[in-house]
Amino acid sequence: MAGKVKWVTDIEKSVLINNFEKRGWVQVTENEDWNFYWMSVQTIRNVFSVETGYRLSDDQIVNHFPNHYELTRKDLMVKNIKRYRKELEKEGSPLAEKDENGKYLYLFVSQSNKEAYVISLYINNPLLIGGRKFDLRLYVLVSTYRPLRCYMYKLGFCRFCTVKYTPSTSELDNMFVHLTNVAIQKHGDDYNHIHGGKWTVSNLRLYLESTRGKEVTSKLFDEIHWIIVQSLKAVAVNASPSLTSSTANDRILKYNLINDTLNIAVPNGEIPDCKWNKSPPKEVLGNYEILYDEELAQGDGADRELRSRQGQSQGPRAGRSRDSGRAVLTTWK
Amino acid sequence: MLQEESDLSLIIAQIVQKLKGSNLYSQLERQAWASLQRPEIKLESLKEDIKEFFKISGWEKKLQNAVYSELSVFPLPSHPAAPPEHLKEPLVYMRKAQGSWEKRILKSLNSMCTELSIPLARKRPVGEQKELLNKWNEMGTDEPDLSLFRPVYAPKDFLEVLINLRNPNYENGDSLSFRTHLGLIQVPLKVKDIPELKECFVELGLNTGQLGIDDSTQVPPELFENEHVRIGQKVLAEQDSAAAQQYIRQGSPTALRAELWALILNISSEPEDVLYYEQLKTNVIQHDLLVDSLIYKDVKLTASNDDYYFVFEDYLYQVLLCFSRDTSVLSHFAYNSASPPKSYIRGKLGLEEYAVFYPPNGVIPFHGFSMYVAPLCFLYHEPSKLYQIFREMYVRFFFRLHSISSHPSGIVSLCLLFETLLQTYLPQLFYHLREIGAQPLRISFKWMVRAFSGYLATDQLLLLWDRILGYNSLEILAVLAAAVFAFRAVNLMEVTSLAAAEAVLADLSTLKVMPLLQIFLFATVT
Numbered sequence: 001m002a003g004k005v006k007w008v009t010d011i012e013k014s015v016l017i018n019n020f021e022k023r024g025w026v027q028v029t030e031n032e033d034w035n036f037y038w039m040s041v042q043t044i045r046n047v048f049s050v051e052t053g054y055r056l057s058d059d060q061i062v063n064h065f066p067n068h069y070e071l072t073r074k075d076l077m078v079k080n081i082k083r084y085r086k087e088l089e090k091e092g093s094p095l096a097e098k099d100e101n102g103k104y105l106y107l108f109v110s111q112s113n114k115e116a117y118v119i120s121l122y123i124n125n126p127l128l129i130g131g132r133k134f135d136l137r138l139y140v141l142v143s144t145y146r147p148l149r150c151y152m153y154k155l156g157f158c159r160f161c162t163v164k165y166t167p168s169t170s171e172l173d174n175m176f177v178h179l180t181n182v183a184i185q186k187h188g189d190d191y192n193h194i195h196g197g198k199w200t201v202s203n204l205r206l207y208l209e210s211t212r213g214k215e216v217t218s219k220l221f222d223e224i225h226w227i228i229v230q231s232l233k234a235v236a237v238n239a240s241p242s243l244t245s246s247t248a249n250d251r252i253l254k255y256n257l258i259n260d261t262l263n264i265a266v267p268n269g270e271i272p273d274c275k276w277n278k279s280p281p282k283e284v285l286g287n288y289e290i291l292y293d294e295e296l297a298q299g300d301g302a303d304r305e306l307r308s309r310q311g312q313s314q315g316p317r318a319g320r321s322r323d324s325g326r327a328v329l330t331t332w333k
Numbered sequence: 334m335l336q337e338e339s340d341l342s343l344i345i346a347q348i349v350q351k352l353k354g355s356n357l358y359s360q361l362e363r364q365a366w367a368s369l370q371r372p373e374i375k376l377e378s379l380k381e382d383i384k385e386f387f388k389i390s391g392w393e394k395k396l397q398n399a400v401y402s403e404l405s406v407f408p409l410p411s412h413p414a415a416p417p418e419h420l421k422e423p424l425v426y427m428r429k430a431q432g433s434w435e436k437r438i439l440k441s442l443n444s445m446c447t448e449l450s451i452p453l454a455r456k457r458p459v460g461e462q463k464e465l466l467n468k469w470n471e472m473g474t475d476e477p478d479l480s481l482f483r484p485v486y487a488p489k490d491f492l493e494v495l496i497n498l499r500n501p502n503y504e505n506g507d508s509l510s511f512r513t514h515l516g517l518i519q520v521p522l523k524v525k526d527i528p529e530l531k532e533c534f535v536e537l538g539l540n541t542g543q544l545g546i547d548d549s550t551q552v553p554p555e556l557f558e559n560e561h562v563r564i565g566q567k568v569l570a571e572q573d574s575a576a577a578q579q580y581i582r583q584g585s586p587t588a589l590r591a592e593l594w595a596l597i598l599n600i601s602s603e604p605e606d607v608l609y610y611e612q613l614k615t616n617v618i619q620h621d622l623l624v625d626s627l628i629y630k631d632v633k634l635t636a637s638n639d640d641y642y643f644v645f646e647d648y649l650y651q652v653l654l655c656f657s658r659d660t661s662v663l664s665h666f667a668y669n670s671a672s673p674p675k676s677y678i679r680g681k682l683g684l685e686e687y688a689v690f691y692p693p694n695g696v697i698p699f700h701g702f703s704m705y706v707a708p709l710c711f712l713y714h715e716p717s718k719l720y721q722i723f724r725e726m727y728v729r730f731f732f733r734l735h736s737i738s739s740h741p742s743g744i745v746s747l748c749l750l751f752e753t754l755l756q757t758y759l760p761q762l763f764y765h766l767r768e769i770g771a772q773p774l775r776i777s778f779k780w781m782v783r784a785f786s787g788y789l790a791t792d793q794l795l796l797l798w799d800r801i802l803g804y805n806s807l808e809i810l811a812v813l814a815a816a817v818f819a820f821r822a823v824n825l826m827e828v829t830s831l832a833a834a835e836a837v838l839a840d841l842s843t844l845k846v847m848p849l850l851q852i853f854l855f856a857t858v859t
Contacts (some may be wrong), residue, residue, distance in 0.1 A: 066733060092765065125585045129469070129644055130646070130648065130710075131470060131647060132643035132644065160644060197643070198640075199640075199641070199644065203641060203791065206587060206791060206792050207711050208713050209587040209588050210587050210590055210591055210712045210795075211589070211591065211711075211712065211714055212712075213588045214587065214588040216585070217588075284823075
């Protein structure tokens with residue numbers, strides 16, 4: 001009978017440790033024989049840097065791909081997009097269109113003094129809800145890169161600005177209006193400790209369908225999913241999501257997120273085996289949905305990307321927290 | 334059938350009378366005059382031709398919708414000689430109870446006024462007016478000191494009043510029998526039992542497709558959803574209120590809901606309506622009312638802390654502050670057992686010429702009132718439309734949830750319906766809860782008073798309110814409350830205190846209302 005999975009982490013977060021312990025996994029140190037290492041970003045860099053030449057053995061997995069940070073740093077994204085675009089050109093994809101000067105149409109990079117700056121186009125008429133700007137926090141898990149298999153967590157959320165949006169330039173100085181990062185919002189006077197200004201994505205969907213109609217909303221979500229898949233194809237992976245929880249609701253969400261993540265990444269709780277490469281069965285997905293499965297896609301001949309039929313049926317799980325005890329999801333006490 | 338005929342002609346006369354004063358009437362007049370230019374209108378057959386023109390141009394449909402709207406809202410007169418109080422509430426003891434309750438509320442409001450030395454109303458100085466106008470879209474950022482204000486009453490205060498209601502003509506006898514009602518409500522009103530509810534809510538049956546059940550991801554959309562959406566679009570194209578009301582009994586597709594509700598409530602956003610709303614806004618800017626602080630406090634305590642509705646905080650002020658000043662709301666008191674509170678200009682107490690209604694719309698908000706508006710923000714983001722929809726929802730439905738009356742959709746009947754359903758179909762559970770001092774109504778009352786707003790997930794709430802509109806009745810709230818208890822019966826049987834029972838029923842956010850209702854009504858052995 002196979003032994004228990006041995007785990008290590010250098011991030012002391014309860015949402016992680018409780019998930020490992022509940023599976024009966026054994027904690028070890030990094031010098032010992034380990035199967036699963038949840039690494040911080042710093043450790044990843046050291047582990048996979050050229051100098052150390054560290055190689056994972058067949059029964060080891062970690063929570064990041066080596067070049068994960070390429071997805072989250074805009075400058076590296078540019079490099080990857082350029083390279084990806086060359087590939088797309090070979091395939092004849094419209095993304096690789098060039099204008100009459102032979103310059104690529106869809107990306108602008110400003111160069112001055114040999115330093116390349118990336119300027120993202122600032123949209124000054126963003127979609128507002130209740131007069132506020134918001135951003136989307138979506139969790140995507142990539143279990144294998146070749147073939148590309150990625151999953152989107154259904155319970156993503158939006159984070160709202162506490163202050164009303166105004167396009168006037170004087171407000172450009174007001175950080176609270178334009179940036180929605182929770183870390184910054186927390187220091188604004190208006191920060192409400194009970195809910196941290198968040199909505200679930202399914203709530204957002206309900207609102208958009210109700211006020212703008214189904215076609216537009218479905219198109220929006222399709223496009224978001226498409227962008228995600230394309231970005232992943234251009235690079236590889238995901239960086240470290242924040243595991244600090246700001247509210248009780250948040251803790252529950254992240255706990256369940258890690259739970260579902262581990263169910264997919266370490267199936268059946270068995271010691272990982274890199275030869276095991278099958279798609280996991282539907283039941284283990286939990287709150288993840290298949291975003292893109294290259295194997296399935298190539299098998300069908302059709303792109304099996306995430307359908308827009310997400311609807312409300314799963315219900316906004318990370319909903320009200322007026323109390324203790326939730327019938328379905330684990331409580332956090 | 335002379336009686337029926339005379340009843341019908343009376344109803345027709347009343348509706349005509351009502352519509353004569355409406356905007357629609359003047360529009361129809363204008364259209365009729367304008368149509369005289371048309372070639373197909375001939376002098377010899379003027380009447381028929383104009384009628385035909387109205388039919389083709391859709392104006393007849395608008396008139397039909399208006400008539401239908403009146404029929405839905407206005408109660409049918411029981412007898413031509415019935416005095417106006419009977420229209421408000423036929424039973425004397427109910428009228429009296431409502432009167433006493435109102436006196437108490439007013440006393441509470443006045444004493445708060447005196448304690449805090451704040452006038453009921455005051456004109457704002459020009460500087461303050463300017464400031465408020467600038468801040469109109471973000472009144473939520475204001476942090477006035479509301480610590481001294483308290484809500485005029487909370488649902489549980491109201492419940493105590495209802496518990497003490499008695500019909501002086503009704504003799505129950507001292508001996509307990511199987512007829513004895515074991516709940517908190519002790520008035521003999523007629524409520525439906527499950528067989529009658531099944532007849533009434535026949536479209537919720539197991540063999541009929543429903544949104545909220547048959548649109549889940551496991552069910553292929555070809556089976557029900559696609560066709561239902563198609564029919565919904567057709568109903569909207571026809572602009573037929575009655576058809577929309579029938580259609581929505583099976584639930585509304587998300588994308589069509591805003592329009593369907595507007596059609597059923599007969600709301601169209603004419604320029605006059607927008608203007609009217611702007612006028613109300615001006616009233617808010619110019620005068621400050623004491624109830625404004627109550628509204629602020631309520632929003633801050635309830636909607637601002639809600640996971641779904643916190644985003645719409647500012648809309649709530651924009652709707653509720655205007656609502657308080659809307660004197661057109663006063664007309665609903667003709668069929669509401671409540672009456673608007675009267676206030677007198679300083680020093681002129683008792684002199685009718687110096688009496689004003691306070692607040693101008695006659696409605697004093699209580700704790701949780703803003704939750705009636707909050708779910709609507711998911712459907713309408715244009716303030717004047719949002720306002721109109723809310724106002725209509727209030728004068729058709731919500732007012733019944735906090736006034737004492739014998740109406741089948743009134744809160745008293747709903748409470749009695751809830752308790753009777755529980756006692757009849759879940760006697761063991763009911764008895765157990767009673768024994769441990771956890772009378773079920775004490776837990777479910779707040780759900781019903783708020784029409785479940787703030788307790789259910791938004792998408793579920795909207796599916797529930799679809800059916801309120803579809804059946805033009807609030808009885809479904811009582812049925813759902815009973816269905817929730819039935820669903821959690823196993824856990825409830827194990828609790829031994831009111832607090833523990835409350836805990837079992839504290840979180841309804843994961844419930845799916847349509848399956849619960851269906852199972853309770855159609856799949857439980859009775």
